[in-house]
Amino acid sequence: MAIDYQAVAKKLWQARELQSFQVEAVSEETGIPSGRIDQIESGESVPSGDEVLILANFYRHDFRDFLDESRPAPFEQTDILYRRHGDAFTSEDRRAIQEFLYLCEIEASLEADLGSQKVSFSFTPTGPIYKAHGEPAAKALRTELRYPSNAIPRDVFDDFRRIGYHVFRRRLMNSDVSGLYIEHPIAGHCLLVNYDEDVYRQRFSVSHEAAHAIFDSSDSVMVSYRKGTSRYDERDLREIRANRFASCYLMPPDLLPRVPHWTAEQSVHWAQQLRVSTQALSFALRSAGRIDEATAQKIRSVSVPSTEKIDPEAPPSLNDSERARRMTLLERGLSDYYVGLCFEAHHRGIISAGRLGEALLTDHAGTREISVLFGRSIEHGS
Template sequence: MSLLHEVLTRSRRRTRYSQDDVGAALGVSRVMVSYWETGARVPNDRQLSALARLYGIEPVDLLEGCDVEPATDGLVGMLLRADDAVDPVAALGVGEFVQFLDRFAELVGILNEPIRSLTQSPFVHRQKYSQKDDIRRKAEEVRAHLGLGSAPILDLDPICGSLGIAIYRAPLGADLRRAPSGAFLKHPEMGFGILVNLDMTPGRQRFAVAHELAHALFHSVETNRVLCHGAGPRESFADGFAGEFLMPSAGVRRFAEELGLPPRIVESVDVIEIQRYFNVSWPTALVRLRQMNAITQDTYAEFRATVRPGSLARALGYAIHPEEDVRNAKLGRIQRFPRSFLRMLRRAVVTEVMSPPTAAAFAGLALPDIVQILGQPLCDDQQESPQLETEFREFEVTGVI
């Protein structure tokens, strides 16, 4: 048996993380990590759990001073082996993702209720059919399967939910030169799951969901996990699919014609109109229009360097999306989870299968989060908008019910 601080030191060195890396992953200083490893301070329960996930071992092994090898054969290890350069922040996020899928499967078992989960893609894909025309065709096939036509997609989460794919969001790092944008995993019990990097803007997150959807639907025959970081044939395919899925070529051309825009766009305001209509980020819109030859390379370079999309959109009367102010783009804790999980967690509390504190501990949430999931006010004086009551009265007076 070893002392806790000795196991912490050896585990960190074995995973090749520096004290700065560990501090950044856990939100503490390097000095605090040093205190833990010298025995001057002891991590709290939350920090011990995070350290165990980071080092790929069980919290009880840390507490009991057991030297064990990381669980590299587990799901976390499989995902992380996809990229040896993954940083500790991403490692923690991957651990959260796998833990969420495990808990989701456990919750399904506790409630003994069936849930839609996708374990095999309904689409055919062979590696030789990965050219641009094939990618466009596959995006159109998925849209047709979902009954989307070529219309804009307002929210990708319910689309994935209808397919039986669970989406979880976790911080993986803001520097995408080092951090993955997301991951795909086929969980042994929950089927297909998608992880999205919470440190990206909402627009980039939407693209990541569509990107991971491509891996789930077209690469799951070849592999049961993909950590999206770097380049390669699969990543190129998934990027191409995401662009076509979010901004289908036929839909873009139809919208431009209906709006009276020229086939070759030269005005930045026209790009803004297309961007807002398809509910994508400015980079996604600009890149897609360049891919479609709807703008020239010179126009692309000019707009990329000079246009401030938030200011221009505001001048055109559009509401500014959170992604234009990254400081306001962070999601609350409960919004990291798919709605299907939150509904089941709520049902567990309402039916008294779980108490609110038990449900909070089970999901890694705070008690006020559970209160919010139950749809209750956080305090007695917090009420809904009085305009809602006015609207109800209007409907009731006109006799619609």
């Protein structure tokens, strides 16, 4: 098959532009002279195979994105994202988002290779009232995942992975962004949650982004902003629906407590039981007609101490050093689930030790450190 090098040149230029990299920065990081990069991007010179591999790795793309015209490259989605919300993302955030999509694609590939089984879920809303779609969708998903009627979801990140969504947490520089949803042409539903948020807020955010996957995949790209920030639109019906779904999934109305007189202690206790913020708890209770606005404000005035909040991917069973390292990995998007997939694929001989390092966004020393942290081994002969 002949390669269209003009198309390759355009894609390499586009990959750099979408991540807001200057040619000089790419040159410094890759060792390819800046003049050579200019020649390649302009189509004046054909890149060598090694140059394509080096640049693809630097831009966090599969090299086939540049060479295979039959392969749906994920440039369109990021182009849409930055045309709609470009000024919301720094160059660091654009890099983080590209790494997120890179991990989603690898995760999808490894799940297929390992034969991972997923729960099939879809929901078709009825009626024109968007907010009314959220509760029945949340109930339908809980039923599909076989939650008892009185059960509280404990690891919602795992819940959405079980239905085939790719869930990653990554710290973004823009704290106004709580999360985003992208329909990746290869990986499918991809959910990014800003790790800058409090862990209980992250639970709400991933549920919110999952709602966009359920209801709004035709839009390809959705960005969610924190309530109260300048970009948050309280009139956006899609955001209202996603908030309702998240609230009902985490706090089913039938499970909401009936407390005659709320105190600070009760507010903290129930927020901890449901693993949500007191703000989310107050809104859920208010929507259910259980409390008045004065009580809602009282509940919101306190919070669960951050030291007492439970992160399923950084559990209390870890010592302080292990937990800190796990959290550092989570900041970069390396979830327990994803890391486990990578090592399992390596153990079965599906990926080499070198490819394992690429998948973990690190070098040999970093791979070794992660293997020790997770109690896994590296087969160097593979």
